[in-house]
Amino acid sequence: xxxxxxxxxxxxxxxxxxxxxxxxxxxxxxxxxxxxxxxxxxxxxxxxxxxxxxxxxxxxxxxxxxxxxxxxxxxxxxxxxxxxxxxxxxxxxxxxxxxxxxxxxxxxxxxxxxxxxxxxxxxxxxxxxxxxxxxxxxxxxxxxxxxxxxxxxxxxxxxxxxxxxxxxxxxxxxxxxxxxxxxxxxxxxxxxxxxxxxxxxxxxxxxxxxxxxxxxxxxxxxxxxxxxxxxxxxxxxxxxxxxxxxxxxxxxxxxxxxxxxxxxxxxxxxxxxxxxxxxxxxxxxxxxxxxxxxxxxxxxxxxxxxxxxxxxxxxxxxxxxxxxxxxxxxxxxxxxxxxxxxxxxxxxxxxxxxxxxxxxxxxxxxxxxxxxxxxxxxxxxxxxxxxxxxxxxxxxxxxxxxxxxxxxxxxxxxxxxxxxxxxxxxxxxxxxxxxxxxxxxxxxxxxxxxxxxxxxxxxxxxxxxxxxxxxxxxxxxxxxxxxxxxxxxxxxxxxxxxxxxxxxxxxxxxxxxxxxxxxxxxxxxxxxxxxxxxxxxxxxxxxxxxxxxxxxxxxxxxxxxxxxxxxxxxxxxxxxxxxxxxxxxxxxxxxxxxxxxxxxxxxxxxxxxxxxxxxxxxxxxxxxxxxxxxxxxxxxxxxxxxxxxxxxxxxxxxxxxxxxxxxxxxxxxxxx
Numbered sequence: 001x002x003x004x005x006x007x008x009x010x011x012x013x014x015x016x017x018x019x020x021x022x023x024x025x026x027x028x029x030x031x032x033x034x035x036x037x038x039x040x041x042x043x044x045x046x047x048x049x050x051x052x053x054x055x056x057x058x059x060x061x062x063x064x065x066x067x068x069x070x071x072x073x074x075x076x077x078x079x080x081x082x083x084x085x086x087x088x089x090x091x092x093x094x095x096x097x098x099x100x101x102x103x104x105x106x107x108x109x110x111x112x113x114x115x116x117x118x119x120x121x122x123x124x125x126x127x128x129x130x131x132x133x134x135x136x137x138x139x140x141x142x143x144x145x146x147x148x149x150x151x152x153x154x155x156x157x158x159x160x161x162x163x164x165x166x167x168x169x170x171x172x173x174x175x176x177x178x179x180x181x182x183x184x185x186x187x188x189x190x191x192x193x194x195x196x197x198x199x200x201x202x203x204x205x206x207x208x209x210x211x212x213x214x215x216x217x218x219x220x221x222x223x224x225x226x227x228x229x230x231x232x233x234x235x236x237x238x239x240x241x242x243x244x245x246x247x248x249x250x251x252x253x254x255x256x257x258x259x260x261x262x263x264x265x266x267x268x269x270x271x272x273x274x275x276x277x278x279x280x281x282x283x284x285x286x287x288x289x290x291x292x293x294x295x296x297x298x299x300x301x302x303x304x305x306x307x308x309x310x311x312x313x314x315x316x317x318x319x320x321x322x323x324x325x326x327x328x329x330x331x332x333x334x335x336x337x338x339x340x341x342x343x344x345x346x347x348x349x350x351x352x353x354x355x356x357x358x359x360x361x362x363x364x365x366x367x368x369x370x371x372x373x374x375x376x377x378x379x380x381x382x383x384x385x386x387x388x389x390x391x392x393x394x395x396x397x398x399x400x401x402x403x404x405x406x407x408x409x410x411x412x413x414x415x416x417x418x419x420x421x422x423x424x425x426x427x428x429x430x431x432x433x434x435x436x437x438x439x440x441x442x443x444x445x446x447x448x449x450x451x452x453x454x455x456x457x458x459x460x461x462x463x464x465x466x467x468x469x470x471x472x473x474x475x476x477x478x479x480x481x482x483x484x485x486x487x488x489x490x491x492x493x494x495x496x497x498x499x500x501x502x503x504x505x506x507x508x509x510x511x512x513x514x515x516x517x518x519x520x521x522x523x524x525x526x527x528x529x530x531x532x533x534x535x536x537x538x539x540x541x542x543x544x545x546x547x548x549x550x551x552x553x554x555x556x557x558x559x560x561x562x563x564x565x566x567x568x569x570x571x572x573x574x575x576x577x578x579x580x581x582x583x584x585x586x587x588x589x590x591x592x593x594x595x596x597x598x599x600x601x602x603x604x605x606x607x608x609x610x611x612x613x614x615x616x617x618x619x620x621x622x623x624x625x626x627x628x629x630x631x632x633x634x635x636x637x638x639x640x641x642x643x644x645x646x647x648x649x650x651x652x653x654x655x656x657x658x659x660x661x662x663x664x665x666x667x668x669x670x671x672x
Contacts, residue, residue: 001052004045005059005078008088009127011041012095012120020117031113035120036099042127043092050085058082060133060197072192079133079196083521086339087130087271090346091264095123097494101354102255104490105361109253115155119259122148126264130271135184135194138272142180142236145265146173152260153252162251169245176235176242183228186211190221200278200523207282226279226286230293233269237323240297244595246320250312254357257312258350261319267342270326274335274522281333281525288419291331291412295423298324299430300593305437307579307589310367311356314441318393319349321430325408328423333528334411340512341404344392348401348502351389351495352441358382358491359445362484363452369441374450378484383446385495390438392502394557395431397545402554403506405431406544407513407534409553414530431553435560443568452484507541514538 015038019031026034062077099119106112125148129141154166184194190206191199203222210218233239238246246266250257260266273280273290280286298321305317322345329338360367362379376383392401409431412424486492511517514535524531538544548554567575579586591597645656 001049001057001059002061004049005080005131006063007045008042008049008092009124009131011038011045012123012127014038016117016120016124019113019120022113026113028112031116032099032103035116036096038120039092039096039099039123042123043089043096046085046088046092049080050089053080053082053085062133066136072188072194074136074194075134076137077133078131080131081521082518083271083274083339084130086343088127090343091123091126091130094346094350094498095119095126095259095264097350097498098255098259098354101258101357101491101494102253104488105255105357106253111155115152115253115255118148118152118155119255122152122259122264126268129268133196135187135196135199139181139184142232142268142272143177145268146170146177146236149249149256149260149265152256153249155252155256159251165245165248165251169249172242172245173235176232178231179228180232180235183225183232186221186225186228196275203279203282220283220285222279223283223285226276226283227289229276229279230269230273230286230290233273233327234293235269236272237266237269237327238297238320239269239293239323239327240300241595243297243301243320244592244599247313247316247592250310250316254312254353254360257316258353258357261316261349261353266319266323267326267346270323270330270338270342273327273330274339277333277335278523280330281523281528284417287331287333287417289331290327291415291417291419291423294324294327294329294331295419295426296324297321298328299426299433302430302433302437304589304592306433306440307586309369311359311369311372311441311445312353312367314369314437315349315352315356318352318434318437321434322349322393325405325427325430328412328427329408331423332408332411332415332417332420332530333524334408334415334531335522335524336513336518336531337404337407337411339518339522340509341401341408343512344400344404344502344505347498347505348389348392348399351385351498351502352393354491354495354498355382355386355389358487358495359386359484361487361491366452369444371452372445373448373452374446375484376446379446379486381486381492382495385492385499386446387442388499388502390442392506394435394438394561395553396435396557396561397548397554398503398506398541400502400504400506402548403509403541403544406548406551406553407509410534411530414533415528417528428553428556432556432560432563435557436564437560439561439564440568443564447569448572509541509544510538 012035015035018026018034018038022030022034059078059080062075065073065075067074099116102115102119106115109115122145125141125144127141129138129145132138132141150166150170152166153169154162156162187199188194190209191202193199207220207222209221211221211224212218213224231242234242246261249260252260280290301317301320301324305314305321308314308317322341326338326341326345329335329341358379359372359375359382362375362382363372366372388399392399395401395405397403409424409427412420412427415423513531567578588594645652
């Protein structure tokens, strides 16, 4: 099986190399076939490994040693257990659907081959991350997905907004990765190894070990390591306040929005914390930190989605909120619940993003929902699949999101970790908002009047901040074009294939959460009994759905959907009135709580001010002014002084000699 393990990451890598370097020799068709074949092989191998692991065949070993320093070995190796194979199957399946979808979406793009090379390389990087059995390889995959995401977000590099977005994503992730690297450094310094199994085995003995970050202030080592590692997860998984890069990453092509924000890069932090459960379970401080950050992200990011008009940005803020739910589950020690929501979210969020891309294609690259409406009859397949995604995203039964989201709410409710009460209120309120923004998107895009015919944003239900009538590619969005129509099969088939698990993936809850699926791959300390209590109360999928119909979260989600129906179908003029009456709140949400402005002023502006000061006083004044120009002036002054004695006149030389002799005689007689 070890050869099969190698095949999983190397097949997409081979596809990326062929697509990227083949050029005219393979052409556009050769590029997409190479990439798709590589990911298909990876997916099939992942499925085979999944069944092998389900039969009890777990692997943890080194592939080769990269470097030896003293007694420390830096290795590349694989840890293949039930946690890993779940991620492998989800990542490769979603990636395969995105690859196929890309054929239709990017058909007319001049960077077609380059795009396939990037997305195949992204898949390779993510697989190396999830298959790692040590912190070195984890960090390699961690940074590789960051690098490739930089290339993908800025894929349309002629657009300044895309370049700004990919630079923003890169820099914000470097902030998180700085903490991540410190955490790994502390592991190496105190454990003497980067191997997961060895670190996890030694961790209980280190639980009382403390370090002094500030003199005289001891901190528990495990808490510091876990918080530093989670700071890395805050960057990759876009948790407040390191969330600001993700909405702007919508500047990349839609297939990348699905790939990055559904099952891969943004879930890397969730996977990493779950993998590190033996460490996090030793620190209530770290778990509390995770809980509070996740709760803030889940609720406050959902609110922003309610006021967005860009169809992709609505889904982007939805992703932020759903990532907050996963993070809250981690903080409640319900790691398996967080991973379960990661799996279900991967399917329904990919449906929403790819469905949005289908709409954008049909609307001639228009993304403003105020210029859509009434698309249901023109795009029935896209509408139905996106409706399934919205129902799952809102957490309504029997769709996949209901089972995972409801389990998160129950786990947080049962948690005794400090901060659990606050987090529970946040995620409970987020359920209502989730129903509201999910169905606002559906009703605004597919129902109501056909606003794309008039091109008058004033006809929109809740007219507000204006958008340019021209899209990113310079097209006059919709004007003079044929009416929208359903997209080709190469676009709709992946939507259908992803919609199926968006319905049914949640039905595996009994096996994944309460059937001991993860086994020893995830560790939960005896003090955190919430999941065990949930298992005792679980009586099957049907009973859970029936009970859900009487629960508060269900009625909150249904209330959010009903509110959207009332505002955008029954009273389409009312949202505009509400926006005017509550303009102060709306402006706060449109400004995204001022996070971007603060970052631009404090961090970006501060960095420029420091750089300007160093340039003005360091470079100009000291280096150029004193060291370079100052040295030249001193040499010039000495030269000018010497010229006084090198005039070429004999009488001046004689006078100088007489003075010199007089000085020498004076000195000699004085000593005598």
